[in-house]
Amino acid sequence: MAQNEIQFQKGLSLHDFFKDYGTDEQCEQALAKIRWPDGYRCESCDHENYCYIKSRKVYQCTRCKQQTSVTRGTIFHSTNLPLSKWFLAIYLISQNKNGISALSLKRQIGVSYPTAWSIKHKLMQVMVESDARYKLSETVTVDDACLGGRLSGDKPGRGSGNKQPFVGAVQVNAEGHPRYVKMTPVKAFTSYEIQK
Numbered sequence: 001m002a003q004n005e006i007q008f009q010k011g012l013s014l015h016d017f018f019k020d021y022g023t024d025e026q027c028e029q030a031l032a033k034i035r036w037p038d039g040y041r042c043e044s045c046d047h048e049n050y051c052y053i054k055s056r057k058v059y060q061c062t063r064c065k066q067q068t069s070v071t072r073g074t075i076f077h078s079t080n081l082p083l084s085k086w087f088l089a090i091y092l093i094s095q096n097k098n099g100i101s102a103l104s105l106k107r108q109i110g111v112s113y114p115t116a117w118s119i120k121h122k123l124m125q126v127m128v129e130s131d132a133r134y135k136l137s138e139t140v141t142v143d144d145a146c147l148g149g150r151l152s153g154d155k156p157g158r159g160s161g162n163k164q165p166f167v168g169a170v171q172v173n174a175e176g177h178p179r180y181v182k183m184t185p186v187k188a189f190t191s192y193e194i195q196k
């Protein structure tokens, strides 16, 4: 049987995840790299030198003494949960096609149920917000489809009253692999609705 290229594309194995993000220090370094891709820069005076206050995980500018941390302004800030647990939760949520229950998250990252529930909802919320901000670009393919089942005695196909028409748009990379997808419900498949 032919393999589906998309389903069989390379992912991040659990083993590799733990190798790269298994400790709090590794996760902190990953966040520092995102915040300062070209090395530390003071947010107040643009100075490049800092001293690291290990006990408080704070970076202090050696010129103006302004302090910051890699979690400032992120959902990881002001929580007692170690960064490695946050990262593992992100990994588990993003690896499961159908998402993951708060109960399963609780068991797998070793936290209480309310904590797991709260982590899950915070992560889902930032995913929704980032999705809403993201605008598809480069190569985008568009198709229309219907969601919903046929009810007994209903008209077949698109004529079924229980179907929600929607337009799906997928941004693909140079290899033709999907990168981002947007689904938009439409009233009908008219050129006016599609254009909107």
Ligand SMILES: [Zn+2]
Binding pocket: 042, 043, 044, 045, 046, 047, 061, 062, 063, 064, 065, 066
């Ligand atoms: Zn400074």
